[in-house]
Ligand SMILES: Nc1ncnc2c1ncn2[C@@H]1O[C@H](COP(=O)(O)OP(=O)(O)OP(=O)(O)O)[C@@H](O)[C@H]1O
C-alpha cells in the first residue's frame with residue numbers, strides 16, 4: 001500500500017475528529033460553566049492532534065527507512081575491488097535502486113518467474129516503458145527484489161504506526177474536551193509554530209544557497225588566485241584547453257563587473273527620470289479617469305517577459321540604431337547592432353513601470369496635509385512637488401531606485417540578446433560588453449566537467465553579484481535612515 | 489425655513505451695510521454656493537469679512553464652515569469634485585475671475601489648518617518656504633530677518649531661537665501650530681484663514697494661540713473656524729453662524745452671544761444641539 005493511502009486515511013481521521021470534536025464541544029455551550037474556547041477551536045485541536053504527530057512520524061520514518069535501506073542493499077552487494085564490473089559504489093547503489101523501481105512496474109506473474117540475467121530481463125522492462133542503464137549486472141536482480149520486499153515491509157509498518165498515532169491523537173483530543181479545556185491557546189500555539197517554521201524555511205534556504213555558493217567558490221579559488229579574479233582585466237576562460245595542465249585561462253572579473261554596472265547605469269538613466277515623472281503625473285496631475293487607464297497600461301509593461309524585450313532589442317532596435325548611426329555619419333555606423341546603449345535603453349524601458357508604480361505608491365502616501373500646506377502658501381503645483389512632496393517621499397524613492405538597480409544588475413536575457421556575450425572592457429557605450437549574469441549562464445551551459453575552474457567560476461561570479469546587491473541594499477538602508485533622523 | 493433664512497440674511501446684509509465708517513470690507517461673499525459632485529454643501533452664503541477684525545465661523549459639524557473658508561482662497565480648487573458658484577471678492581476684485589492668478593491670491597489670503605502640518609524640514613526652512621517661493625527676499629540676510637520677525641509675531645521666537653535649524657516636526661503640537669502661523673505670516677498675507685487652529689492643542693497652547701490671534705488682528709484680517717463658543721467669544725469681533733449649508737445669521741460677536749435673532753443660533757450657543 002503506497003504511503004499516499006496512509007496519508008489520506010490520516011487526513012480522513014482528522015476530519016472525523018474535527019466533526020466529532022465540534023459536536024462534543026457544542027454540547028457544552030450554554031452549560032453552567034462558561035466555555036473557555038469556542039467549539040471550532042476544539043474541533044481544530046482535534047484535527048491537528050489527529051494529523052500532525054502522525055504525519056511528522058511518517059516523514060521521519062520514511063527518511064529513516066531510506067537510510068536503512070541503503071545500508072541493507074550495500075550489505076548484500078559483493079565487496080568493491082579493483083576489477084568490479086561497476087567501478088563506483090554510489091553508482092552501483094544507484095543502479096540497484098533504479099532496477100528495484102523498474103521491477104515494481106512488472107506484474108506479479110512476471111515477478112514470480114523472474115529471469116536470472118539482465119539480458120533477458122531488459123526486454124520485459126522496456127516493454128513496460130522502463131529504460132535502464134546497460135551496465136546493470138545480473139547479481140543485482142535478487143538484491144533489487146530483496147530491496148523491494150524490505151521496503152514494502154518498512155512502509156507497511158510505518159503506515160500502521162502512523163494510523164495508530166493518528167487514532168490515539170484524535171481519541172485524546174476528543175476525550176479531553178471539557179468546558180475549561182484551553183483548546184484556543186493550543187491551536188494558537190500551533191499556528192505560531194507553523195508561521196515560525198515557514199519563515200525559518202525562508203531564512204535557512206537563503207543561508208543554504210549562500211553557503212553552497214561559498215563552498216564552490218572556495219574550490220574555485222583553490223585553483224585561481226584571488227587577485228587574478230578580482231583585479232584581472234581579461235576574461236578568457238579558454239574552454240577548449242580545459243583539463244590540459246597549465247591552461248587555467250584568465251578569469252578577470254573587471255570587464256564583467258564594469259559591463260554589469262555600465263548597463264545598469266544606462267538603464268537607470270532611462271528608467272528613473274521617465275518612471276519618476278510619470279509617477280508624479282499620475283499621482284498629482286492625472287484625473288481619476290486618466291489614471292485608471294494609464295496606470296494599468298504602464299503595469300502591463302511590467303508583465304512582458306524580459307526575453308520579449310530582448311528580441312525587440314535584437315531584431316528591431318539594435319539594427320535600427322546601427323542604421324541610424326550609419327545614416328548620420330554617412331557610411332560607417334558608430335553604434336554597433338549589439339551595444340551597451342541598446343541593452344541599457346531596452347532594459348530601461350522594461351524598468352519604467354517598476355520605478356513608476358513603486359514611486360506612485362510612495363508619492364500618494366505623502367499626507368494631503370503637506371500638499372494643502374504648501375498650496376495654501378501660494379506655491380504652484382510643481383513647486384509643491386519639487387520642494388515638499390519629493391523630499392518627503394525621498395527615502396521611499398531611494399529605496400525604489402535601488403530595488404530597480406538590483407533588478408537591472410540581475411537581468412540576463414536582455415543583455416544576452418542586446419549587448420552580446422563578448423567580455424570587452426570599454427567606455428564607449430556604443431560597443432558590445434557583457435555582464436556577470438550572462439557569463440554565469442555561459443559557464444554553466446555546455447558539456448563541462450563540473451570541477452573545472454571554468455565551471456566553478458560561475459559560483460564566484462554569483463557570490464560577487466550577491467555581495468554587490470547586498471552592499472546596495474545596505475547603502476539604501478543607510479540613506480533612508482539618515483534622512484529619517486533628520487526629519488522626524 | 490428657507491424663507492426665514494432669507495429674512496435673516498437680509499437683516500445680516502442690512503447690518504453690514506451699516507458698518508461703521510472706519511470699517512473696511514476686506515472680503516465679500518455673495519450668493520456663494522458649493523457643490524461636491526452633485527451634492528450641494530453650501531447655499532447662497534452672503535458674508536462680509538471686515539479688515540483688521542477677527543470673524544468667527546461657528547455651527548454644528550458638517551454645516552459647511554470649512555467649505556466656505558476654503559472658498560476664500562480657492563483651496564476648493566484642489567478638490568476634483570468641488571464646484572463654486574456665486575461671487576467672492578477681495579478688495580472688490582472677483583477672486584474666481586479667470587484673470588486672477590490663484591497663486592497670487594493664496595499669497596494674499598493665507599491659511600492655517602486644523603492639524604498642524606509643518607513640512608518635514610527645519611524650522612527655518614518651514615518659515616522661509618513661502619518667501620523663497622515668492623521671491624520676497626533678495627539676500628540671505630533679508631530672509632533671516634523675515635524668518636525672525638515671522639517667528640516673533642507668532643510668539644515662537646523665544647522658544648526656538650537656538651534651534652531654528654532643527655526639524656519643525658520635532659516641536660510640540662502647540663509650537664507646531666504657531667510655526668504654521670509663522671509660516672503663513674512670512675508670506676505677508678492680508679487675510680489669514682484658520683480652520684479650527686486649536687482643536688489639536690491643550691488649553692495652555694490654545695491660550696497662546698488666542699493671544700496671538702488677538703495681536704495679529706492689528707495687521708491682518710482673520711477668519712477663524714471654531715467649535716469652541718468661548719474661543720469665538722474671546723477672540724472674535726464678528727460671528728457667523730452656519731447650519732446645514734446655510735448662513736443662519738451674522739453679526740457682532742457681543743450681540744450674537746447675548747441676544748441672537750435666530751432660535752437656532754440661540755440653541756447652538758447654549759449647547760442645545762450640534
Ligand atoms: N471633499 C469633499 N467631497 C465631498 N463632500 C464633502 C467634501 N468636503 C466636505 N464635504 C461635505 O460638505 C459638507 C460640509 O463640510 P465641511 O467640511 O465644510 O463641514 P464643517 O462645517 O467644516 O464641519 P466640521 O466642523 O466637522 O469641520 C459636509 O456634508 C461634507 O460631507
Ligand SMILES: [Mg+2]
Pocket residue numbers: 553554555683713
Ligand atoms: Mg471643518
